[in-house]
Amino acid sequence: MTTATDTYTGAFTDPVLDAQSAFRVVMDCMARPGTIGWIEGEAKGPKPLGRAQSAIALTLADQDTPVYLSPALVKAGAAAWLGFQTGAAVTDIKSEARFAFVEAGAPFPALASFARGSQEYPDRSTTVIVELDKLEGGEELTLIGPGIRDRIAISPKGLPSLFPALWAENHALYPRGVDLILTAGRACLCLPRSARILAATPVTNGEKA
Incomplete structure (x- = not known):
């Protein structure tokens, strides 16, 4: 559990420049x-909140953005740290959160439980920030969509096997849906709701696709 000292430390060294950089x-x-x-700076919230997660929280959260924290992060004192550093209020109602943080090793959150916006206001949705062990070395997934030239392969390590199906459901709601930021230490990788994961090519005649 965090100490009083932990609550008051771990902020940016240069709040303006570090926040702009992040x-x-x-x-x-x-x-x-x-x-x-790669996010630089010395932001460091209570463990198991990751370094990139800490910087993202300090950069994006404020008194007008309710934040959801996984139970382990709440137990670690991240709510007190976040409240002191940003003024953001923590909510345990996922659909009310503008940002949500989940630590590495925790069950992958049900994306459908967060706010997914409306047709009129698709921006009123949750951005979910999930810490993983690594952003490379896992099962390869192929992305297409706006901002991607042709296609791009990613291989985050720690996503559940059902992630492609979960993401397909989220993408199908576009322009509604949540946005996802995957982090590992200081590294981050973003999956906006507009991105689509290509289905794997079926294997036929005993040959690899």
């Missing part, structure tokens, strides 16, 4: 789905 990385990765970005 914002540029996230926006660039969101504009180019599947691209891995």
Whole structure:
């Protein structure tokens, strides 16, 4: 569990420049789905909140953005840290959250439980930030969509086997749906709702696709 000292430490060294830098990385990765970005700076929230997750929280959360934290993050004191550093209120109602944070090793969150916006206001949805062990070395997935030239392969390590189906359901709601940011340490990879995962080519006649 976090201490009082942990609540007051772990912020950006230079709040303006570090926040601007983190914002540029996230926006660039969101504009180019599947691209891995690297977030600098010394942001460090209570473990198991990751380094990139901490920087994203400090950059995007404020008093007008309710935040959902997984139970382990709440237990670790991340709610107190986030409240002190950003003024953001923590909610345990997923559909009310503008941002949601889940630590590495936790069950992958049910995307349908978060706010997915409306046809009139698709921006009123949740951005879900999930920490993984690595952003490479896992099962390869192929993305297509806006911001991707032809297609791009990603291989985050730690996604559930059902992730392609979960993402297909989310993508089918476009322009509604959640946006997903995968992080691992200081690295991040964005999957906006507009991105689509191509289905694997079926194997026929005993041959590899």
